[in-house]
Amino acid sequence: MTDMAARAPIDTAKSTGDIVRNSLKRRYAAERRFKFYGLTAVCTALAFLAIMLGNIVYKGHSAFVQTNIELEIYLDESVIDPQGHRDPKALISADYGGLIKASLRKKFPDVRKRRDKKALYKLVSGGAAFELYQMVLADPALIGQTVAVSLTASADIDIFNKGGIDINLPESDRRVKDKEIRWLETLRTAGAVSIDFNTRFFTAGDSRDPEQAGVLGAVVGSTLTLIITLLLSFPLGIMAAVYLEEFAPKNRWTDIIEVNINNLAAVPSIVFGLLGLAVFLNFFGLPRSAPLVGGLVLALMTLPTIIIASRAALKSVPPSIREAALGVGASRLQTVVDHVLPLAMPGMLTGTIIGMARALGESAPLLMIGMVAFIVDVPHGPTDPATVLPVQVYLWADSPERAFVERTSAAIMVLLAFLICMNLAAQILRQKFERRW
Amino acid sequence: MSQLAQPILQDEALAALDAAPNLKISARGVDVFYGAKQALFGIDLDIGSRMVTSLIGPSGCGKSTFIRCLNRMNDIIDGCRVEGQILLDGNDIYGHLIDAVQLRALVGMVFQKPNPFPKSIYDNVAYGPRIHGLAAAKDEFDDIVERSLQRAGLWNEVKDRLNEPGTSLSGGQQQRLCIARAIAVSPEVILMDEPCSALDPIATARIEELIDELRENFTIVIVTHSMQQAARVSQRTAFFHLGDVVEVGETEQIFTNPRERRTQDYITGRFG
Numbered sequence: 001m002t003d004m005a006a007r008a009p010i011d012t013a014k015s016t017g018d019i020v021r022n023s024l025k026r027r028y029a030a031e032r033r034f035k036f037y038g039l040t041a042v043c044t045a046l047a048f049l050a051i052m053l054g055n056i057v058y059k060g061h062s063a064f065v066q067t068n069i070e071l072e073i074y075l076d077e078s079v080i081d082p083q084g085h086r087d088p089k090a091l092i093s094a095d096y097g098g099l100i101k102a103s104l105r106k107k108f109p110d111v112r113k114r115r116d117k118k119a120l121y122k123l124v125s126g127g128a129a130f131e132l133y134q135m136v137l138a139d140p141a142l143i144g145q146t147v148a149v150s151l152t153a154s155a156d157i158d159i160f161n162k163g164g165i166d167i168n169l170p171e172s173d174r175r176v177k178d179k180e181i182r183w184l185e186t187l188r189t190a191g192a193v194s195i196d197f198n199t200r201f202f203t204a205g206d207s208r209d210p211e212q213a214g215v216l217g218a219v220v221g222s223t224l225t226l227i228i229t230l231l232l233s234f235p236l237g238i239m240a241a242v243y244l245e246e247f248a249p250k251n252r253w254t255d256i257i258e259v260n261i262n263n264l265a266a267v268p269s270i271v272f273g274l275l276g277l278a279v280f281l282n283f284f285g286l287p288r289s290a291p292l293v294g295g296l297v298l299a300l301m302t303l304p305t306i307i308i309a310s311r312a313a314l315k316s317v318p319p320s321i322r323e324a325a326l327g328v329g330a331s332r333l334q335t336v337v338d339h340v341l342p343l344a345m346p347g348m349l350t351g352t353i354i355g356m357a358r359a360l361g362e363s364a365p366l367l368m369i370g371m372v373a374f375i376v377d378v379p380h381g382p383t384d385p386a387t388v389l390p391v392q393v394y395l396w397a398d399s400p401e402r403a404f405v406e407r408t409s410a411a412i413m414v415l416l417a418f419l420i421c422m423n424l425a426a427q428i429l430r431q432k433f434e435r436r437w
Numbered sequence: 438m439s440q441l442a443q444p445i446l447q448d449e450a451l452a453a454l455d456a457a458p459n460l461k462i463s464a465r466g467v468d469v470f471y472g473a474k475q476a477l478f479g480i481d482l483d484i485g486s487r488m489v490t491s492l493i494g495p496s497g498c499g500k501s502t503f504i505r506c507l508n509r510m511n512d513i514i515d516g517c518r519v520e521g522q523i524l525l526d527g528n529d530i531y532g533h534l535i536d537a538v539q540l541r542a543l544v545g546m547v548f549q550k551p552n553p554f555p556k557s558i559y560d561n562v563a564y565g566p567r568i569h570g571l572a573a574a575k576d577e578f579d580d581i582v583e584r585s586l587q588r589a590g591l592w593n594e595v596k597d598r599l600n601e602p603g604t605s606l607s608g609g610q611q612q613r614l615c616i617a618r619a620i621a622v623s624p625e626v627i628l629m630d631e632p633c634s635a636l637d638p639i640a641t642a643r644i645e646e647l648i649d650e651l652r653e654n655f656t657i658v659i660v661t662h663s664m665q666q667a668a669r670v671s672q673r674t675a676f677f678h679l680g681d682v683v684e685v686g687e688t689e690q691i692f693t694n695p696r697e698r699r700t701q702d703y704i705t706g707r708f709g
Contacts, residue, residue: 250515318552320548320550320552321552321554321555322513323510323513323546323548323552324548324552324553324554324615324618325554325564326510326513326541327508327510327541327545327546327547327548327619328541328542328545328564328565328568328618328619328621328622329538329539329541329542329565329568329569329622330538330564330565330568331538331568334568338564338568339554342555343555
């Protein structure tokens with residue numbers, strides 16, 4: 001009806017006020033609809049984000065705590081150090097696993113069968129022997145005494161203890177059998193089972209045993225890689241953007257360069273990985289799996305993003321500022337360095353952080369240059385073999401062990417925390433550089 | 438002054454300088470092209486030393502284009518080409534003897550919209566002397582800043598807040614700050630491209646007073662859309678129309694007794 005009225009030829013008797021008033025309802029309804037659609041879109045996006053984050057936190061929060069089992073262990077001198085020299089070389093080769101096993105046998109003397117004993121030994125992590133060794137190494141005076149040691153429980157026991165395994169399932173479907181549950185209960189009533197903060201997750205490198213695996217190696221690898229990426233791509237990107245925007249003549253060559261930069265920004269990242277493999281590893285012979293090469297590859301990938309964002313930031317600086325500087329006789333370089341760059345810096349930093357965030361989350365190009373290798377040691381420098389957080393997530397997500405599921409989610413949380421820290425740093429820098437006029 | 442009113446031939450420009458000691462800038466046959474479009478057609482114009490020359494004319498007539506030729510601000514516009522000859526004290530400013538940076542230190546400019554740097558008031562004024570190395574010690578800079586702000590009539594208003602951003606000032610104060618910034622490098626010529634068009638009448642009056650004081654020491658070329666302003670502040674006036682100078686003369690003569698019909702029509706408001 002209202003449409004009909006609106007389309008009718010304008011009645012000269014009707015004043016503009018009437019015509020406008022008649023159309024108001026329809027116009028405001030359109031506005032309300034539009035607002036509603038926008039709000040719906042925002043809410044949907046937030047809901048998806050909440051589901052994703054909730055899922056990650058729900059799955060991953062349990063990885064931040066770890067079940068420990070306290071055992072009375074007799075540190076037998078005849079096993080650890082038969083010569084009595086306290087020589088570190090001798091200490092390392094001792095059979096600490098045997099001591100733990102002896103302690104467990106003593107605790108459960110009724111376990112006789114070979115197969116049961118094997119299951120009993122698996123209550124504690126295979127890495128517990130190493131923990132014991134480190135304890136003895138730190139304090140050799142303990143040798144010959146009986147000490148209460150809190151040892152990391154094995155992954156399945158840990159998950160069961162944290163409530164991750166449904167006890168009502170038939171025994172054959174469970175990773176943790178009834179007898180293991182009985183042993184655990186015995187230990188629990190003795191007060192030997194505790195759940196503590198999982199410091200190992202933040203201080204260890206990767207491991208085949210989920211309960212021994214940590215993200216530190218990946219965090220250090222990511223940090224080193226990103227530092228190299230930043231050191232290369234930030235100055236190069238800004239220099240390129242300043243030259244193209246402020247100095248380069250506008251001709252066909254610069255047009256071609258601009259088109260190519262825009263195209264490069266859209267190139268799939270794995271292509272950069274292949275390029276890195278061909279150029280940095282095969283041609284220049286740089287070390288495989290190294291953050292140095294990872295940083296080079298990610299810098300190549302990030303450069304176009306930084307150049308494009310920096311050029312946009314430079315373009316948005318009002319021309320009046322350039323005219324003012326040139327008008328008092330500043331050279332072009334002085335104009336750029338003294339006035340244009342400071343004003344463009346917040347925008348450039350935003351572009352850089354977007355590029356760096358993408359680089360932080362990138363795994364595909366790093367697979368190509370060998371950063372997907374299983375690396376236990378925490379890297380000490382940019383040429384040490386390393387992996388990065390997203391690749392670590394990928395590796396763990398690919399592992400069959402149940403306990404790696406929670407660690408995958410926990411590693412994602414660490415990755416997100418890393419990202420948030422980077423964004424915060426960028427925000428602080430932005431505010432520092434921001435000038436109002 | 439009557440000598441300046443006479444058209445001088447291009448190759449006689451240097452001789453004319455001897456003949457007219459107060460000739461500061463002389464333009465001969467200046468053509469300006471923006472790409473293929475020609476904006477100025479053979480401008481011949483003389484600008485006298487230590488006086489105010491105003492350029493009037495309807496929008497798009499080329500006044501601003503011309504004034505921007507005088508300190509080579511058109512260089513930064515892509516596709517802009519300047520032909521002809523502009524002499525500053527007898528030196529061709531588009532020749533190889535004078536560099537654009539050097540020229541702009543001699544020919545300062547104040548723009549239509551106040552454009553202080555987003556820095557402190559002090560740094561705004563001190564920037565020019567700093568990049569040109571006109572002062573070395575802190576107290577020399579302090580001296581230049583104070584003197585420039587005083588000449589721009591802004592000192593008393595800002596002396597207690599020199600560290601506040603220049604952008605925190607009002608529009609009229611900002612424009613006077615821009616004038617202070619321009620005179621801080623002690624140029625010989627100051628170009629003003631509609632310096633009051635963004636200001637209210639009170640701020641405009643202050644700027645006009647200032648222009649009147651500044652002509653003691655500087656050669657001033659001002660582009661204005663206000664005929665009253667041209668009449669108030671300038672000694673000589675050039676009327677531009679369609680990229681050409683229609684008439685140049687003493688301001689009084691242009692406004693009371695123009696020789697050209699088009700000038701008459703414009704100043705009486707029949708077009709423009």
